[in-house]
Amino acid sequence: MRTRVARALALLGLLVALRGPEGTAQTVQRIRVGLLVCRPEVVLSADTPLRVLDVQGDRAELLSVGAWTFRASPDGVEVPGVTRYGALVRVQAEGDRPVRVEDKMRSYRGVIELRRTEAGLTVVNELEVEAYLYGVLKLEINPAWPEEAVKAQAVAARTLALASLGRFSREGYDVRDNTDSQVYGGVTFEDPRATAAVDATRGLVLLHSGAPIFAAYHADSGGRTEASEHVWGRAYPYLRSVDDPYTAGSPYERWTRSLPLSQLEAALRRGGVAIRELRGLEVAETSPSGRALTVRLAGADGVVELTGHRLRTLVGPDVIRSTLFQVRVREGMAEFEGRGWGHGVGLSQWGARGMALRGWDFVRILQHYYTGVQVTSR
Numbered sequence: 001m002r003t004r005v006a007r008a009l010a011l012l013g014l015l016v017a018l019r020g021p022e023g024t025a026q027t028v029q030r031i032r033v034g035l036l037v038c039r040p041e042v043v044l045s046a047d048t049p050l051r052v053l054d055v056q057g058d059r060a061e062l063l064s065v066g067a068w069t070f071r072a073s074p075d076g077v078e079v080p081g082v083t084r085y086g087a088l089v090r091v092q093a094e095g096d097r098p099v100r101v102e103d104k105m106r107s108y109r110g111v112i113e114l115r116r117t118e119a120g121l122t123v124v125n126e127l128e129v130e131a132y133l134y135g136v137l138k139l140e141i142n143p144a145w146p147e148e149a150v151k152a153q154a155v156a157a158r159t160l161a162l163a164s165l166g167r168f169s170r171e172g173y174d175v176r177d178n179t180d181s182q183v184y185g186g187v188t189f190e191d192p193r194a195t196a197a198v199d200a201t202r203g204l205v206l207l208h209s210g211a212p213i214f215a216a217y218h219a220d221s222g223g224r225t226e227a228s229e230h231v232w233g234r235a236y237p238y239l240r241s242v243d244d245p246y247t248a249g250s251p252y253e254r255w256t257r258s259l260p261l262s263q264l265e266a267a268l269r270r271g272g273v274a275i276r277e278l279r280g281l282e283v284a285e286t287s288p289s290g291r292a293l294t295v296r297l298a299g300a301d302g303v304v305e306l307t308g309h310r311l312r313t314l315v316g317p318d319v320i321r322s323t324l325f326q327v328r329v330r331e332g333m334a335e336f337e338g339r340g341w342g343h344g345v346g347l348s349q350w351g352a353r354g355m356a357l358r359g360w361d362f363v364r365i366l367q368h369y370y371t372g373v374q375v376t377s378r
Contacts, residue, residue, distance in 0.1 A: 029129045031161055032113075033184055034173035035104060036123035041071040043102035044112060046093035056086030062094075067102060072120045087116035090126075098187045101125075108135075108186035115172050124173045125186065129161055130198055132184065136161075137194035139183040140217075141349050146356035149349070150197040152365040155375065156347050157182055158198075159206040159215040162378070201362070203377045206370055208238045213373060217347035220252040222324040222340025225369065230287040231309050231343050239345050240371045241289045246354030252341040255321050259334050264315060268297070271314035273306060275299040281327055281334050283308070291323040291344060309343070317342075346370060 036042060044050060045067040053060045056076070063079070070089065071078050078084045091112045093099050098107035101123065110127025133154060137143060141153040164181055165174045175181035206213045214236060216228070221244040228239035247253060265278040280298030284305060287293050292308030308323035325338030340348075347369040355365045363375045 029162065030110075030126055031129050031132050031165065031175065032173040033125045033127075033132065034122065034168060034171060034176045035101060035108075035125055036121070037171070038117075038119040039072070039103065039121045039123065041069055042114065042121055042123055043067050043069050044091055045100045045102060046097050048094035048097045050099070051092050051094060052085070053090040054085040055088040055090060070114055070121070072116055076116050077114050077121065089114040104186075106186045106188040113172075117172075122172050125177075129158065130202060132161060133157055133198045134190045134195050135186045135188075136182050136184050137198060138189050138191040139185050141194075143191045143193035143197070145353050147193075147197065147200075148360060148362045148365065149352040149356040150194060151201050151362035152347065152352050152356075153217070153349065154194075154197040154201045155204050155206060155362065155366060156215040156217050158201070158204070159212045160217075162205060163212040163214050204375055205378045206238075206366060206373045207376055207378070208370075208373050212378070213238050213370060215347070215370065216343070216345040217349060217369075218340075218342025218344055219348070220247050220250045220322075220340040220342065220350040221344050221348040222253070222322055222338070223247070224289045224344075225346065225348060226287060226289050226291055226344035228345050230289075230291065230293060231345055238370045238373050241287075242368065242371070244348050244351045244369075246352075246358070247340075247348060247350040248354055250340075250350040252321060252350070253339060255336075255338050255341075257319060257321075257336045257338075259315070259319070259336070261329065261332050261334055264334055265299075267315045268311075271310075273297075273304060273314065274301075275304050276301055279329075281329055283325075283327060289324070289344065292325060293323075295327075 049065055050063040052063055068079055071080055076086045077089045098109055099112045100107045108125045109131045110125060113124040113126055115122040136157050137154060141150055143150055167174060177184040206215055223244055225242050225244055227241040229235040261278045265275055268275050275297055277300035282296050283292045284296040285294040294305055295308050295311050297304045312320040312323055320336060322338055322340040322342060322344060324340050325336045327334055327336050352365050366375055
């Protein structure tokens, strides 16, 4: 009798631990990060046993220490040769230890959720927002930089995460783990200095009209940030163009790139731009910050115009580092000369570094780049 009671209590504990937001009163904000999609199987492991909740079957069990393969089955998820579950499975390691997702070669805090879809398994990491930021900051800014710059990045990243909740809800998560949202590497990419910046600013966000802002950021503005409407077509009142003379020492202060016209043409055609025998390229219109709003392309069939932002996206944002460029064509080559790196909207990370070196605190840094915002606890 005691054995059955003990087992029942243990299973109840697993259910409570893994149930998530619907089953327990949540006092902290959680976020759901999409890690993998359309996978036939995924291998999970940890240094402690795995607690597994079959949400549809309303049952929980422990899998011993080791690597376990979870495979998409016709009607749910299975551990081949061991057990079958329904279409929604939540996995967490005993003692709240990180769970390794072997396919990503990374470990993650919180719960790993496996969702059976028509295309296979979607793998989601659900965890507290602060813990999520631990795995973001090092991949978005150098944690060895001045503390106030890293703290400014922590507040911007937290705000962007909260503003993004529900963005990919149709896919079963809030954000992705790549540049579609913010780059996130889990425990594998945590750094004590970045963690300290998150903890020092815990709960602080940027608000405008009482709501978290779309806290866009980039590497280097090239001397002046860009207004949001010139990149995304929407004029956010807090994403205005501001002077940014603080980026001294940035390796992206000036850059050059020479590309064969044939390479440019191939990239454009892959992106759906109808151009043939590209022979000319020029900046047709610039924004007040000096960025290429419109570029004009001359080909065998005439002239095609597209935005500078689209040109950069199609050719590659690591190739054309920003739209703050001039270009000339000679001898079959397009020669770009530019400044900065990134879309140029919001916080400039190299600018924040320069401000911090001058003694600015993180609040002052943030209120320089985001117009009319409040830095407050939420």
